[in-house]
Amino acid sequence: MIANLETDREDLVAIRLTGTLVKEDYNQLIPVLESKINQFGKIDLYWEMDHADGWEPAALWEDIKFDIKHINSFRKVAIVGDKKWEELIANLIKPFTTAEISYFDTSQKEEAFIWVGLKV
Numbered sequence: 443m444i445a446n447l448e449t450d451r452e453d454l455v456a457i458r459l460t461g462t463l464v465k466e467d468y469n470q471l472i473p474v475l476e477s478k479i480n481q482f483g484k485i486d487l488y489w490e491m492d493h494a495d496g497w498e499p500a501a502l503w504e505d506i507k508f509d510i511k512h513i514n515s516f517r518k519v520a521i522v523g524d525k526k527w528e529e530l531i532a533n534l535i536k537p538f539t540t541a542e543i544s545y546f547d548t549s550q551k552e553e554a555f556i557w558v559g560l561k562v
Contacts, residue, residue, distance in 0.1 A: 444471050447488065450561055453478065456488035462495040468504035475508070479515045487516055488558045490551070491523035509535075516541035520558035524548045 444467040447456035455478055457471065478485045497505060519541050521532040532545035546554035555561070 443467060446474070447490075449488075451486070451559060453482040453484075454486040454488065454559060456490075456558075456560060458490045458492050459494045460492045463497045463501045463505075465498065465500040465504055468501055468508070472504065472508055475512070479512060484515055484517045486518045486558050487520070488554065488560060489519060489521045490548075490554075491521070491525070492548075494523065494525075513538060514540045518558050519543045520546060520554040522546045522548060522551055522554045 443460050444463070445458045445460070447458055449456045455475055459467075475485070475487075516539065519539075521529075521543065523529065523545070524547060529545045532543055536543050544554070544557055546557070
């Protein structure tokens with residue numbers, strides 16, 4: 443499930459992911475991201491994984507298609523989680539984008555907020 447988090451910046455999307463992501467989650471998320479990208483060119487993203495279990499295959503495919511299309515549409519991406527595979531994903535995508543990507547443990551949520559430009 444994806445939940446949008448309120449921010450005070452229009453060029454920043456903040457979301458919390460829980461459980462297993464399904465295609466319907468991306469049907470909700472992608473229009474929001476594309477609207478912001480179309481409006482601002484490049485945006486920042488706060489991506490919090492709260493007990494995330496991964497992706498269903500259809501959701502993973504939507505994610506891959508979006509990532510390929512918008513590989514350079516982000517300035518900063520803060521990824522927050524508590525599992526080693528989440529940190530691994532953050533490190534794996536760094537060479538494929540111009541965005542600054544940083545992984546934060548859930549105990550560092552406040553630092554992630556500040557790093558990506560959210561008010562605490």
